[in-house]
Amino acid sequence: MVDGTENDIKPNGNYSSDNNLLIDCKNVDVFYGDKQALYNVSLGINEKEVTSLIGPSGCGKSTFLRCLNRMNDVIDSCSISGNITINGEDIYNPNIDVVELRSRIGMVFQKPNPFPKSVFDNVAYGPRLHGKIADKDEMSHKVEASLVRAGLWDEIKDRLNEPGTSLSGGQQQRLCIARAIAVDPEIILMDEPCSALDPIATAKIEELIDELKTNYTIVIVTHSMQQAARVSQRTAFFHLGNLIEVGDTENIFRSPENEQTEAYVTGRYG
Amino acid sequence: MSKNINSMMLKRQSAEKRFRFYGQASLAIALIMLVVIISSMTYRSIPAFTNYGLNLSINLSKENIAQDNINYRRLIRDNISLLDSGCDDRKCRKEFLRLFSSGAAYELRDTIENDPSLIGKDFSKFILFSDDADLFYKFGIDNSLPESERRLNDREITWLNGFKELGLVEKRFSTNLFTNGDSREPEIAGVLGAVIGSLLTILITLIISFPIGVLSAIYLESFAPKNKLTDFIEVNINNLAAVPSIVFGLLGLALFINFFGMPRSAPLVGGCVLSLMTLPVIIIATRASLQSVPPSIREAALAVGASEMQVVFQHLLPAALPGILTGTIIGLARAFGESAPLLLIGMVAFVVDIPGSFTDPATALPVQVYLWADSPERAFVAKTSAATLVLIFLLIIINLAAVILRKKYQLKW
Numbered sequence: 072m073v074d075g076t077e078n079d080i081k082p083n084g085n086y087s088s089d090n091n092l093l094i095d096c097k098n099v100d101v102f103y104g105d106k107q108a109l110y111n112v113s114l115g116i117n118e119k120e121v122t123s124l125i126g127p128s129g130c131g132k133s134t135f136l137r138c139l140n141r142m143n144d145v146i147d148s149c150s151i152s153g154n155i156t157i158n159g160e161d162i163y164n165p166n167i168d169v170v171e172l173r174s175r176i177g178m179v180f181q182k183p184n185p186f187p188k189s190v191f192d193n194v195a196y197g198p199r200l201h202g203k204i205a206d207k208d209e210m211s212h213k214v215e216a217s218l219v220r221a222g223l224w225d226e227i228k229d230r231l232n233e234p235g236t237s238l239s240g241g242q243q244q245r246l247c248i249a250r251a252i253a254v255d256p257e258i259i260l261m262d263e264p265c266s267a268l269d270p271i272a273t274a275k276i277e278e279l280i281d282e283l284k285t286n287y288t289i290v291i292v293t294h295s296m297q298q299a300a301r302v303s304q305r306t307a308f309f310h311l312g313n314l315i316e317v318g319d320t321e322n323i324f325r326s327p328e329n330e331q332t333e334a335y336v337t338g339r340y341g
Numbered sequence: 342m343s344k345n346i347n348s349m350m351l352k353r354q355s356a357e358k359r360f361r362f363y364g365q366a367s368l369a370i371a372l373i374m375l376v377v378i379i380s381s382m383t384y385r386s387i388p389a390f391t392n393y394g395l396n397l398s399i400n401l402s403k404e405n406i407a408q409d410n411i412n413y414r415r416l417i418r419d420n421i422s423l424l425d426s427g428c429d430d431r432k433c434r435k436e437f438l439r440l441f442s443s444g445a446a447y448e449l450r451d452t453i454e455n456d457p458s459l460i461g462k463d464f465s466k467f468i469l470f471s472d473d474a475d476l477f478y479k480f481g482i483d484n485s486l487p488e489s490e491r492r493l494n495d496r497e498i499t500w501l502n503g504f505k506e507l508g509l510v511e512k513r514f515s516t517n518l519f520t521n522g523d524s525r526e527p528e529i530a531g532v533l534g535a536v537i538g539s540l541l542t543i544l545i546t547l548i549i550s551f552p553i554g555v556l557s558a559i560y561l562e563s564f565a566p567k568n569k570l571t572d573f574i575e576v577n578i579n580n581l582a583a584v585p586s587i588v589f590g591l592l593g594l595a596l597f598i599n600f601f602g603m604p605r606s607a608p609l610v611g612g613c614v615l616s617l618m619t620l621p622v623i624i625i626a627t628r629a630s631l632q633s634v635p636p637s638i639r640e641a642a643l644a645v646g647a648s649e650m651q652v653v654f655q656h657l658l659p660a661a662l663p664g665i666l667t668g669t670i671i672g673l674a675r676a677f678g679e680s681a682p683l684l685l686i687g688m689v690a691f692v693v694d695i696p697g698s699f700t701d702p703a704t705a706l707p708v709q710v711y712l713w714a715d716s717p718e719r720a721f722v723a724k725t726s727a728a729t730l731v732l733i734f735l736l737i738i739i740n741l742a743a744v745i746l747r748k749k750y751q752l753k754w
Contacts, residue, residue: 173644182637251644
């Protein structure tokens with residue numbers, strides 16, 4: 072188990088950056104019923120860079136990701152202790168409005184999950200929901216801008232009225248990214264966004280992630296270590312519910328401090 | 342080795358062929374049964390769709406009384422008496438008159454009220470025969486029986502044969518079946534009253550059970566805390582779906598009529614009772630279709646910042662709607678064909694008038710079938726089959742509506 076106090080003192084590990092700490096998690100424990108899924112995880116996530124969470128299946132990385140936008144709330148048996156702040160604000164404070172919180176934190180899932188509505192309505196859903204845009208023209212601009220940013224506009228600008236579910240898998244996933252960024256979140260959480268996609272679609276999404284990091288803070292869960300190495304600036308390695316090591320992606324892959332991390336990233340393990 | 346594999350493959354293939362044959366055979370049996378039921382029902386109902394009557398020439402000029410005072414019964418009687426019965430005593434004349442439907446006077450009244458210009462003229466009117474005379478023309482009569490055991494005596498048979506020789510007898514399509522309420526006289530009894538009663542009842546059932554059922558299902562599925570109480574409620578809803586319908590009738594009698602003092606025999610109470618029966622079906626169907634919506638849609642909406650209620654009403658409900666509608670309509674169709682609970686709340690009463698409101702005395706179509714099947718008059722045998730056919734026809738329409746609605750609201754994933 073990781074020594075929590077050590078992470079408390081230097082949540083950024085030995086990483087030196089000009090970037091500010093945006094999300095700060097301290098001593099997070101998560102239980103599903105009696106089963107503990109996360110043990111005393113303390114992890115800081117910097118603004119406007121990509122942090123990847125890696126580790127073998129069942130290590131708790133998705134659970135951790137879902138703590139950040141409180142998606143674990145919908146699971147009745149799930150209980151969380153510890154402290155998670157975003158911009159210094161405790162997101163588990165009872166006064167926090169979960170709906171408002173989720174409008175600041177977008178999420179992209181493993182399997183593309185567009186709504187069974189038109190492409191346009193998929194993207195416009197979030198802005199409409201939060202009543203941010205009332206004007207029709209403004210809404211079309213917003214949809215266009217989100218689709219452009221998601222790198223999808225050129226491919227589907229003539230198909231805005233077709234159902235989102237009729238697109239190809241890679242397009243659907245980018246549509247989901249467009250849907251997430253249409254509400255102008257600060258943070259985008261991605262839960263294995265490429266695991267259901269072919270290599271070409273994956274490459275497109277990775278390019279997109281690289282572009283998005285100029286505007287958004289991105290946390291990505293991935294099973295592909297190459298992907299973590301390609302897209303992220305920082306990497307956190309989870310194992311059996313513990314955060315084993317966190318640091319600069321280069322350091323994690325080249326000279327990990329922990330033996331378990333080394334074993335995992337070199338493919339001998341997990 | 343390869344021989345082994347070959348024989349295994351052969352076995353597997355023949356097993357598959359056998360299985361396919363079993364499937365086709367059971368489907369064929371089911372279809373044959375359906376065809377047999379419908380065709381035997383249709384065959385037996387054929388006599389109910391026609392009536393024999395007599396073209397009687399009516400002389401209205403004799404009557405010098407004002408229109409609203411016309412005694413139609415007497416008018417009919419007097420005009421029938423003009424036919425040569427060869428009677429010289431009262432008993433004989435009565436027998437002669439008995440050959441004609443007692444509903445003829447009402448029909449004559451309707452004819453004249455619709456066309457008052459007929460007053461003062463001679464015209465020909467189609468007068469229905471009574472059920473026994475009607476059956477004589479349809480099926481003949483067994484002459485081997487002694488006269489006292491027959492429905493018609495020798496004199497009556499002579500008269501009926503006489504009408505036929507004179508060319509006065511005519512067979513017409515029986516509109517009475519579709520335009521009249523119930524009657525003691527088979528030749529003028531119809532299903533319209535029962536059909537209207539059934540529709541009013543089922544409308545009440547829909548109004549009560551659809552919103553309550555769907556809302557409780559949504560609450561149980563999306564909002565209810567998962568605890569012992571919720572489990573208890575769930576188990577009991579499932580139990581309710583298996584309770585015999587007559588028990589709901591008893592409950593309705595005790596609760597709605599005796600406790601709340603609602604009127605007896607009314608579609609309002611019938612609808613309430615059938616709602617009790619339909620509710621669990623709708624709740625179970627709605628929950629099942631809500632559960633079949635992929636959870637990823639719920640997550641997607643939550644992650645964009647939708648509230649729990651927005652998720653339900655903007656995503657889960659539209660996606661589950663085809664299933665909900667199908668379940669509701671199947672529940673309603675079951676209620677539509679239900680008679681047992683209605684017997685207990687008095688909807689088995691003999692109601693001649695066509696119900697005009699939810700509190701009028703009424704009966705339902707399945708109960709009408711039961712009533713007619715129970716009647717001693719032979720002419721009601723065909724009527725029973727005809728009413729059953731009408732019931733089946735309406736059920737087919739309801740089920741068709743279910744199919745169409747499901748197709749219409751089906752989402753593409």
